[in-house]
Amino acid sequence: MKFQIEKDVFQDALNQVQHVVSTRTTLPILSNVLIEADELGLQLSTTDLDVTITKRISAKVSKTGKTTLPARRLASIVRELPTSEIDFEVNEDNAATVKSGPSFFKILGLPSEEFPVIGEFGEAKEFTIDQKLLKDALRKTSYAISTDETRYVLNGVNCLIGEGMLTLVATDGRRLAMVEQDLEFPAGNETAVIIPTKAVNELQRLLGDSGELKIALTSSQASFELNESHLITKLIEGNYPNFRQVIPGAANHRVTIEREVFLNAVKRVSLLANEKTNSIKFAFDDNRLAISANSPDIGEAEESIDVRYDGPRIVVAFNPEFVMAPLRNLDQDEVFIDLIDESSPGVIKIDEPFLYVIMPMRVAN
Amino acid sequence: MQSSPDPESHESSEKQDLGALWWSVSDDLRAELGASTVELFLPNFRLTGLDDSVAVIQVPGSGYALWAETNFKESILSTLQKHIPACKSFRFDVTDEEAVLPVEKAKSEKKKNKAAKLKERVLTERISDEKLVERGRAAGLVDLFTFENFVPGQNSDLAWAASQAVANEPGKTYQPLFFHSACGLGKTHLLHGIGWASLKKRPKSRVLFVTAEQFSNDYIDAIQNNALVAFRKKYREADLLLIDDVQFFGRKEGLQQEFFHTFNRLSDLGRQIVLASDCPAGEIRALEDRLVSRFQWGLSAEIHRPELETRAAILRRKRDDWSMLVSDELINAIVERVQGNVRILEGALIRVAMVTTMTDEQVEPARLDDILSDLVGSGASSGFVGLEEIKQTVAEHFDIEVNVINGKKRTKRVAEARHIAMFLIREMTDLSLMDVAASFGKDHGTVIHAVKKIKAECSSSSSMKGTVELIRRRLVRGGSSLESKRARRSSSPKSGSQNLDSNSYRKKFSD
Numbered sequence: 001m002k003f004q005i006e007k008d009v010f011q012d013a014l015n016q017v018q019h020v021v022s023t024r025t026t027l028p029i030l031s032n033v034l035i036e037a038d039e040l041g042l043q044l045s046t047t048d049l050d051v052t053i054t055k056r057i058s059a060k061v062s063k064t065g066k067t068t069l070p071a072r073r074l075a076s077i078v079r080e081l082p083t084s085e086i087d088f089e090v091n092e093d094n095a096a097t098v099k100s101g102p103s104f105f106k107i108l109g110l111p112s113e114e115f116p117v118i119g120e121f122g123e124a125k126e127f128t129i130d131q132k133l134l135k136d137a138l139r140k141t142s143y144a145i146s147t148d149e150t151r152y153v154l155n156g157v158n159c160l161i162g163e164g165m166l167t168l169v170a171t172d173g174r175r176l177a178m179v180e181q182d183l184e185f186p187a188g189n190e191t192a193v194i195i196p197t198k199a200v201n202e203l204q205r206l207l208g209d210s211g212e213l214k215i216a217l218t219s220s221q222a223s224f225e226l227n228e229s230h231l232i233t234k235l236i237e238g239n240y241p242n243f244r245q246v247i248p249g250a251a252n253h254r255v256t257i258e259r260e261v262f263l264n265a266v267k268r269v270s271l272l273a274n275e276k277t278n279s280i281k282f283a284f285d286d287n288r289l290a291i292s293a294n295s296p297d298i299g300e301a302e303e304s305i306d307v308r309y310d311g312p313r314i315v316v317a318f319n320p321e322f323v324m325a326p327l328r329n330l331d332q333d334e335v336f337i338d339l340i341d342e343s344s345p346g347v348i349k350i351d352e353p354f355l356y357v358i359m360p361m362r363v364a365n
Numbered sequence: 366m367q368s369s370p371d372p373e374s375h376e377s378s379e380k381q382d383l384g385a386l387w388w389s390v391s392d393d394l395r396a397e398l399g400a401s402t403v404e405l406f407l408p409n410f411r412l413t414g415l416d417d418s419v420a421v422i423q424v425p426g427s428g429y430a431l432w433a434e435t436n437f438k439e440s441i442l443s444t445l446q447k448h449i450p451a452c453k454s455f456r457f458d459v460t461d462e463e464a465v466l467p468v469e470k471a472k473s474e475k476k477k478n479k480a481a482k483l484k485e486r487v488l489t490e491r492i493s494d495e496k497l498v499e500r501g502r503a504a505g506l507v508d509l510f511t512f513e514n515f516v517p518g519q520n521s522d523l524a525w526a527a528s529q530a531v532a533n534e535p536g537k538t539y540q541p542l543f544f545h546s547a548c549g550l551g552k553t554h555l556l557h558g559i560g561w562a563s564l565k566k567r568p569k570s571r572v573l574f575v576t577a578e579q580f581s582n583d584y585i586d587a588i589q590n591n592a593l594v595a596f597r598k599k600y601r602e603a604d605l606l607l608i609d610d611v612q613f614f615g616r617k618e619g620l621q622q623e624f625f626h627t628f629n630r631l632s633d634l635g636r637q638i639v640l641a642s643d644c645p646a647g648e649i650r651a652l653e654d655r656l657v658s659r660f661q662w663g664l665s666a667e668i669h670r671p672e673l674e675t676r677a678a679i680l681r682r683k684r685d686d687w688s689m690l691v692s693d694e695l696i697n698a699i700v701e702r703v704q705g706n707v708r709i710l711e712g713a714l715i716r717v718a719m720v721t722t723m724t725d726e727q728v729e730p731a732r733l734d735d736i737l738s739d740l741v742g743s744g745a746s747s748g749f750v751g752l753e754e755i756k757q758t759v760a761e762h763f764d765i766e767v768n769v770i771n772g773k774k775r776t777k778r779v780a781e782a783r784h785i786a787m788f789l790i791r792e793m794t795d796l797s798l799m800d801v802a803a804s805f806g807k808d809h810g811t812v813i814h815a816v817k818k819i820k821a822e823c824s825s826s827s828s829m830k831g832t833v834e835l836i837r838r839r840l841v842r843g844g845s846s847l848e849s850k851r852a853r854r855s856s857s858p859k860s861g862s863q864n865l866d867s868n869s870y871r872k873k874f875s876d
């Protein structure tokens with residue numbers, strides 16, 4: 001196998017695929033990237049057996065063939081190479097020589113036959129949607145995914161397609177983020193799947209701001225095809241909890257807040273959040289919001305900002321991280337907070353079909 | 366449930382134990398987490414079992430289970446342990462509505478039906494009449510107030526029909542049945558009547574009649590003596606719960622919460638609740654919305670003032686019951702003159718009968734005006750003054766609207782009117798400071814201040830004294846048809862001095 005490739009193209013492609021590769025693995029082949037050269041160019045693939053990413057790039061191939069090379073090492077070498085043209089040659093023993101200007105590297109790889117073959121995709125339900133739409137939706141929900149591995153069904157984004165809508169939900173039992181987007185799809189294709197965290201993260205890296213992507217879903221696998229990239233992931237099998245049960249009904253009081261002002265104030269006050277309870281207090285009162293934190297051994301912080309609110313005084317405590325997460329991932333200038341009372345969950349909303357339910361912390365006084 | 370050879374009874378009594386236990390656990394949880402939180406995250410949850418040391422809590426959805434476990438695990442566990450010391454942990458048993466297979470549903474339905482039939486058989490077991498009366502008295506029923514003694518009329522046809530339906534099939538028709546009317550028109554009579562009729566039909570059923578005040582006292586006693594379990598057992602296991610004067614639940618938050626649970630429990634079990642109040646549910650002051658909506662849920666029946674014929678029928682019935690020597694013509698003459706509630710009618714009848722016995726001759730209809738002078742007259746002829754009436758009269762005097770008096774405006778004129786109204790209400794009724802204050806949306810201190818101020822001004826300024834006296838006279842003469850039960854209760858010499866208490870009369874008479 002022999003080819004010549006531009007450094008930037010190669011580096012970008014390696015960067016996109018190398019995250020899947022796990023650093024600690026019992027199977028050495030899983031740390032490698034599969035490189036396949038044909039007349040049209042190169043195809044790079046990495047997998048951890050759950051998520052597989054394949055990326056096509058153009059290269060001047062003078063001799064076709066395939067091999068696997070350690071993905072991270074290759075990526076760091078390519079990144080440091082001095083010139084923009086790289087000459088690549090791999091012999092029968094899977095030893096690769098990389099030449100770039102005065103630099104010369106020899107990297108030992110593993111035979112391509114060892115690289116796990118991705119299972120064939122069965123009969124799938126297919127959809128085509130805008131990349132931006134999915135990217136936005138994932139960004140607005142993925143931070144609420146649970147990291148608690150004992151509740152594996154929560155370790156992903158629940159993706160429902162039905163009733164003319166694409167609904168994405170993530171929750172960890174303390175907060176819940178949900179996006180609903182209108183989506184046209186063929187009748188009979190209603191489905192619900194849970195996309196695991198890793199695939200969600202990789203997908204966000206791959207998705208761009210324009211163009212479309214093709215999604216195919218079976219009951220155990222999902223495939224996403226876009227921009228010469230292809231991501232295939234196993235799905236989390238199990239029943240996602242009925243999240244609609246915990247979304248509060250009509251709220252009594254609505255607060256309108258400037259998102260950035262709010263985010264920055266919470267960020268500052270949270271520096272002194274009580275370490276034990278990890279909560280800070282939000283006191284809503286007649287067009288004012290006073291955010292305060294109090295750590296008995298360290299000190300206290302308070303910041304007051306203008307909001308639009310005309311209800312009664314409500315003091316409620318939240319985990320500041322849980323408040324900041326959605327604020328960081330929204331673009332709107334204004335957000336709304338719907339409150340029922342001090343012990344009921346608050347709901348952050350925007351002008352678009354998004355909502356974020358957050359459980360108040362129970363604190364004395 | 367009474368003794369029965371069926372093995373199911375053991376199982377169900379165990380279930381009942383768990384159920385009773387769960388009620389106390391759930392009440393503690395409500396106290397700990399707040400009722401709204403429990404309603405949001407643990408709606409209709411039940412304690413369904415105890416495997417070794419693991420309590421099984423049934424929730425109607427996976428979402429509830431997830432959030433409840435994540436957020437309230439410690440609270441739930443510690444509350445469980447308080448009541449079940451052996452409990453080491455708990456788990457949720459999710460019953461998604463969709464998850465219940467139709468076959469299982471049918472099965473459990475069948476089981477339920479069987480149990481219900483068995484229960485019905487036990488409840489309808491015959492007992493002797495003496496026993497029946499004994500049971501009725503123990504349930505708080507008064508012998509006199511039976512359906513047989515009730516004189517139905519156009520004024521009460523809905524309430525009357527509903528009463529009979531409920532007595533025939535408790536828990537099946539109107540849940541709850543809610544009577545409201547002005548005082549003395551027969552609410553209490555119907556409540557007792559339902560109790561008696563239902564007891565006759567199902568002698569072994571648990572009937573319980575209480576006034577809201579008794580319920581309240583029981584509750585307070587239970588709290589003081591740490592005997593809430595017994596209290597709940599008493600009320601939550603009734604087959605027919607009759608509560609009179611529920612307007613007294615107003616402003617008693619703890620009591621309302623307790624009653625709310627009692628109500629839910631009984632209606633879950635398909636037991637019958639009948640309530641009576643002197644105003645529609647929506648008008649009971651400071652009654653929680655969830656209770657108002659529950660009161661309005663079943664059937665609300667209003668009892669109106671009896672029309673002429675009904676009044677005559679009532680008095681004829683009374684005359685026969687008490688074997689009085691009063692002719693039909695005389696009764697017709699009485700009911701033409703006296704238009705108030707049934708108590709006043711009875712009072713009038715007693716008075717006429719007494720005059721007859723004393724003078725040993727039939728009273729001429731023409732003399733009635735003299736004898737009944739205080740009962741005959743304008744409007745409702747109640748002769749007593751109510752809070753709203755005072756406010757109305759004061760407002761009229763100052764030429765302002767009643768809602769201005771109740772409002773927040775504090776201009777001199779309005780404040781003076783408000784103060785005089787407060788003063789007169791305190792003088793002329795026996796409403797408590799709190800009641801008066803609440804009716805104005807004010808603090809009781811405000812009322813104390815107003816009363817002091819007017820008193821002082823009356824002694825220092827003759828014009829103020831004149832104003833107050835003028836309004837008072839207008840009130841005593843009776844300018845408005847409004848009537849209040851509480852005001853009537855105050856048979857204080859100030860308000861209705863020349864009024865004769867019909868009860869004391871009746872006693873004298875029957876002696």
